Amino acid sequence: MSQLGYRLHQMVNDTHRESSFSTRATRSKILNLAAKQLLKHGYRLKDPAGLKTKHINHLVARWQDEGLAAKTIKNRMAALRWIAEKIGKPNICSRSNDDYGIPRVRNNPIGKSKTLDMDKHAKIKSDLIKFSLRLQQEFGLRKEECMKFSLSYALINANTLQIKGSWAKGGKYRKIPILKESQQQLIRDIAAVTKGALIEPDKNYKSQMEQYDRETIRVGLNKNHGLRHHYARERYLELTGWKCPADGGPHRRELSPTDYEQDTKVREQISQELGHERLKITYAYLGS
Known part of the structure; x- marks a missing residue:
């Protein structure tokens, strides 16, 4: 160096x-x-x-x-x-x-959304890595967040999780609602094993990340950012009642003034739940 x-x-x-x-x-x-x-x-x-x-x-x-x-x-x-x-x-x-003269990057969300293949998920040896993957799908967490996730801190009440700034990209604290039975079941499953970080006792964050990468590649479950896209699209459908453009729903320019206003509010909420601040970032997850 x-x-x-x-x-x-x-x-x-x-x-x-x-x-x-x-x-x-x-x-x-x-x-x-x-x-x-x-x-x-x-x-x-x-x-x-x-x-x-x-x-x-x-x-x-x-x-x-x-x-x-x-x-x-x-x-x-x-x-x-x-x-x-x-x-x-x-x-x-x-x-x-x-x-x-650097070209502007145009985000194309089509094909990025994915759900967990539970047959492959079952082949992962570490329970903590299994929990991390489910957190990515159920709450849209980033990879680092779902390993540093500690239930003793994160669970505010039966309806809300909080993500510590030190876990998150950009150090941004945020809250995420708990709304579905599958989310509640995941929390119960984690609580039955640990209330601390989802890192093996003999590992630090870096070595846990390496094990996560090895295990997910081994079973064919790597490239899991699409789980965050899935979360965002599901939330959009729940909050608006219609599919997002990336899933075949109407584009923003096609919405009525009332629906456009609702779309804007929903996108801002989803952006915050994902740990972002700008509405435009949702174009990469939901389409425009």
């Missing part, structure tokens, strides 16, 4: 330790790559404070020349903007990806 890479790693994981473990890991990986690529080009920076606009422009041009997907470059730009803000030089990065 270069000296610049080491300092960037420190800023992500020590000096400005924020967001979830997975977010920090991804951010650190991107910034370490950027440091290596700058050094390879001859930029011998020793400290992040030395970053300038020319360095950002070089990285973007390199990534575009490599033919990387727009979504990949967009994610890398988010890491660069984060570090630019932390060193007090936000203007070294343009606020808009359009200024770099």
Whole structure:
């Protein structure tokens, strides 16, 4: 690791330790790559404070020349903007990806929704990983959240779960309603085994994540973000009474003024339940 890479790693994981473990890991990986690529080009920076606009422009041009997907470059730009803000030089990065000629990413939700294949689910050896997968489906939790999930904290009452900020992407605390018998049954099943985090006693979060990945790949249950999409679509149907566009329902532009207003309120609620803030993020889950 270069000296610049080491300092960037420190800023992500020590000096400005924020967001979830997975977010920090991804951010650190991107910034370490950027440091290596700058050094390879001859930029011998020793400290992040030395970053300038020319360095950002070089990285973007390199990534575009490599033919990387727009979504990949967009994610890398988010890491660069984060570090630019932390060193007090936000203007070294343009606020808009359009200024770099990075195409806008169009989210297509079709095909992303999935439900658990319970035959494959039964082949998983760890009860805690089984619970984690069910939490993803029943409450739309992210992978990290469903491992750090601790019933002793999460269960406010019979009708509400709370997700601690330290479990969540962006550190966003939120509440999720408990409405269905399948959700209540899951809570009963977890309570019968543990009220602590869904991490094996001999493991930490990182090693539990590795076991989750191995087990789900082994039985063919990997790529489970679609379980969050399923949760979002089910909630939309429950709250509006009609299917979302991704499931063949009407597009927002086709709704009456009254239904459009309801659609907006429902999308805002679902966005919050998923741990997001913006209505537009629901386009990736529900369609538009």
